[in-house]
Amino acid sequence: MDTTPESPNLSASPKGPSEQSGSGVASSSVPLLSLRGVSKNFGPVQAIQGVNLDVPDGQVTALIGDNGAGKSVLIKTISGIWPPSEGKIFWKGEEVHNHSPRGAAALGIATVYQDLALCDNLDIVQNMYLGREETKFGALDEIKMELATNQLLKDLSVSTVKSVRQLVASLSGGQRQAIAVARAVMRDSRLVILDEPTAALGVSQTRQVLELIRTLSSRGIAVLVISHNLNDVFSVADRIAVMHLGSLVSNGPISDYDTNSAVELITTGHSSRVPTTLAPSS
Amino acid sequence: MYKSLRQGDSGMVPVVVGLLLLVTYFQIRNAAFLSSGNLVNLFVQATIFILLGMAEIWVLLLGEIDLSIGITSVLGGAVAVILVDPQFHWSWFLALPAGILVVTLIGALYGMIVVRLNVPSFIVTLAGFLAFQGVLIYIVDSQGTGGTIPVHEKVLYNLVYGNLTPLWTWILAIEGVAIMCYRIIKRDINRRASGLVTEPLTYVVVKVVLLVAVGLILAKIFDANRGTFIVLRGMPFAIPIDIGVLVAGTFILTRTKAGRYINAIGGNSEAVRRAGVRVNRYRLLAFVLTGVTGGIGGLLYVSQLNGVNDGPPSTLTLYAIAAAVIGGTSLFGGRGKMIHAVVGGLIIATIYNGMALLSMSASTQYVVTGIVLLAAVTVDSVARRNSATK
Ligand SMILES: Nc1ncnc2c1ncn2[C@@H]1O[C@H](COP(=O)(O)OP(=O)(O)OP(=O)(O)O)[C@@H](O)[C@H]1O
Numbered sequence: 001m002d003t004t005p006e007s008p009n010l011s012a013s014p015k016g017p018s019e020q021s022g023s024g025v026a027s028s029s030v031p032l033l034s035l036r037g038v039s040k041n042f043g044p045v046q047a048i049q050g051v052n053l054d055v056p057d058g059q060v061t062a063l064i065g066d067n068g069a070g071k072s073v074l075i076k077t078i079s080g081i082w083p084p085s086e087g088k089i090f091w092k093g094e095e096v097h098n099h100s101p102r103g104a105a106a107l108g109i110a111t112v113y114q115d116l117a118l119c120d121n122l123d124i125v126q127n128m129y130l131g132r133e134e135t136k137f138g139a140l141d142e143i144k145m146e147l148a149t150n151q152l153l154k155d156l157s158v159s160t161v162k163s164v165r166q167l168v169a170s171l172s173g174g175q176r177q178a179i180a181v182a183r184a185v186m187r188d189s190r191l192v193i194l195d196e197p198t199a200a201l202g203v204s205q206t207r208q209v210l211e212l213i214r215t216l217s218s219r220g221i222a223v224l225v226i227s228h229n230l231n232d233v234f235s236v237a238d239r240i241a242v243m244h245l246g247s248l249v250s251n252g253p254i255s256d257y258d259t260n261s262a263v264e265l266i267t268t269g270h271s272s273r274v275p276t277t278l279a280p281s282s
Numbered sequence: 283m284y285k286s287l288r289q290g291d292s293g294m295v296p297v298v299v300g301l302l303l304l305v306t307y308f309q310i311r312n313a314a315f316l317s318s319g320n321l322v323n324l325f326v327q328a329t330i331f332i333l334l335g336m337a338e339i340w341v342l343l344l345g346e347i348d349l350s351i352g353i354t355s356v357l358g359g360a361v362a363v364i365l366v367d368p369q370f371h372w373s374w375f376l377a378l379p380a381g382i383l384v385v386t387l388i389g390a391l392y393g394m395i396v397v398r399l400n401v402p403s404f405i406v407t408l409a410g411f412l413a414f415q416g417v418l419i420y421i422v423d424s425q426g427t428g429g430t431i432p433v434h435e436k437v438l439y440n441l442v443y444g445n446l447t448p449l450w451t452w453i454l455a456i457e458g459v460a461i462m463c464y465r466i467i468k469r470d471i472n473r474r475a476s477g478l479v480t481e482p483l484t485y486v487v488v489k490v491v492l493l494v495a496v497g498l499i500l501a502k503i504f505d506a507n508r509g510t511f512i513v514l515r516g517m518p519f520a521i522p523i524d525i526g527v528l529v530a531g532t533f534i535l536t537r538t539k540a541g542r543y544i545n546a547i548g549g550n551s552e553a554v555r556r557a558g559v560r561v562n563r564y565r566l567l568a569f570v571l572t573g574v575t576g577g578i579g580g581l582l583y584v585s586q587l588n589g590v591n592d593g594p595p596s597t598l599t600l601y602a603i604a605a606a607v608i609g610g611t612s613l614f615g616g617r618g619k620m621i622h623a624v625v626g627g628l629i630i631a632t633i634y635n636g637m638a639l640l641s642m643s644a645s646t647q648y649v650v651t652g653i654v655l656l657a658a659v660t661v662d663s664v665a666r667r668n669s670a671t672k
């Protein structure tokens with residue numbers, strides 16, 4: 001079975017790292033992130049099983065799939081929210097042990113969760129810097145953090161918030177989304193994971209987030225983005241990964257897909273036009 | 283825009299108004315209420331509610347609670363009293379920290395049980411309330427002094443009954459006011475220099491003027507002779523102790539990562555965890571800080587009582603929680619400041635003191651304190667609901 005966990009360096013799977021056509025960062029053919037045989041169950045509920053996924057550096061990978069397909073569970077596993085029940089995670093070809101949110105952050109993985117994970121009782125600046133506050137002589141350097149937050153929001157054209165000292169509780173859904181995305185971007189990350197970043201956004205803010213995603217990848221940062229909007233996916237992604245009922249059924253460059261085959265994969269888990277990447281799991 | 287900057291302070295206006303109303307009422311009923319003698323007495327009574335209230339705020343911020351602080355703090359005080367007693371004869375500078383350490387270790391124990399074993403804190407501390415009450419009675423009775431141990435040691439006695447000289451009272455007051463004004467002005471200047479939004483200048487000026495006024499009035503109250511037979515002037519040591527804890531606690535809470543995380547955990551602990559923070563470490567820290575602060579409060583308590591007896595103060599914990607909550611700290615976590623305990627503690631002490639002055643019965647005091655607690659929380663939650671639906 002080629003769902004057997006194995007090192008991506010030695011991988012012989014069809015979409016193995018050695019065959020990857022790198023874009024900006026062609027010097028390394030090892031994917032930034034690789035999953036091999038990753039499963040996660042909650043008691044009897046098998047949320048994802050046998051996922052083999054490669055996320056190359058500097059590219060935008062879109063993760064698509066129906067509601068409940070396991071997309072959020074997959075990215076939470078990558079972000080260290082919980083350890084995988086089975087399987088291995090590789091970062092730049094090295095196996096990652098004892099995966100935790102802290103460890104993921106240390107690797108350079110920044111995640112915007114579907115539920116945003118903001119503290120309502122803190123203001124925007126405090127949320128932006130949560131877990132990596134700037135200090136001066138051991139005390140928080142509020143001015144530095146506030147200035148940087150102002151600058152970043154300006155760079156990202158987030159102009160709708162009145163004051164960065166506003167409590168996050170007082171923000172609209174779209175504003176909260178924008179803050180969460182900005183926070184992930186700020187963190188000098190190698191891989192930014194976005195779980196439905198545009199779901200709550202208006203037209204212009206959606207365009208801004210997509211623009212932002214392109215900016216990130218042009219800076220050599222890998223992006224893994226979950227979206228239900230195929231227009232967005234085809235306008236921004238370099239690669240597509242499709243999940244169906246907890247399995248990753250297809251993973252490849254965007255040129256291999258069109259809207260019809262993507263819809264087919266999402267709804268049925270296979271497509272006559274696109275080769276699926278996995279042997280069907282037992 | 284500056285409205286949001288003020289968000290934090292304006293929330294306390296109703297409580298402060300409530301306090302002023304209480305003061306006015308008592309002053310009308312008895313002209314001795316605002317005499318410097320009585321006010322100093324009131325402040326000293328308040329110091330204990332304030333310290334224990336501040337202790338409680340650390341865990342309340344997490345959304346946890348300590349139902350035993352009134353017992354464990356007195357247990358720490360009792361340990362200090364026993365250690366300075368002739369039979370052990372420890373020096374005060376070992377015995378007093380030892381008392382604080384006892385309460386701190388109990389806090390650490392609670393924290394460990396809550397964090398590691400996931401037992402709700404109100405159960406853990408309720409168990410502690412019962413158990414340590416027993417320990418307190420036991421160690422007091424086991425001294426064989428008939429259930430009461432008096433304080434014979436000068437420093438412990440003087441925590442409450444000793445005073446700064448009038449000169450030092452003024453130096454301290456002026457210095458304190460000067461430092462606070464400097465900080466307010468410096469903050470404003472720094473923000474302006476960095477091009478950040480600032481409070482309007484009038485607001486800064488009002489703050490500074492208020493600070494100076496309060497500082498001068500307090501110094502004047504402490505400076506006045508309040509003795510009847512002998513001259514009694516100066517600020518009781520308990521006051522600078524409270525202020526020191528207030529300043530340190532506020533600094534930790536607002537200017538350090540630890541304080542930021544303790545606040546954030548009460549808002550959304552999962553978000554804090556996902557941000558890569560070792561959440562359990564900071565939850566444990568909050569319990570430890572509750573212990574340290576409570577330990578200092580316990581020393582003041584035994585100092586004020588001039589000893590310790592085997593009738594544990596069963597209502598002290600409730601006053602501590604009430605002080606924090608009346609001042610504006612949420613019972614559900616995520617909202618609280620050290621200053622809340624100061625205002626809440628002053629309100630409780632005002633009721634306590636004023637009613638005694640009017641020779642009202644203890645039963646009336648309890649009822650009134652209960653009503654004030656309910657009123658404060660109701661006003662707060664109604665105000666909050668209005669601002670949320672705005
Ligand atoms: N914490 C959890 N405990 C138990 N089951 C869970 C948990 N999280 C997810 N699941 C289950 O795992 C499956 C996959 O959920 P997941 O949230 O990954 O879906 P999704 O692909 O993100 O869907 P959507 O597009 O609606 O966000 C679902 O059946 C869900 O009920």
Ligand SMILES: [Mg+2]
Nearest residue numbers: 071072114195
């Ligand atoms: Mg999801």
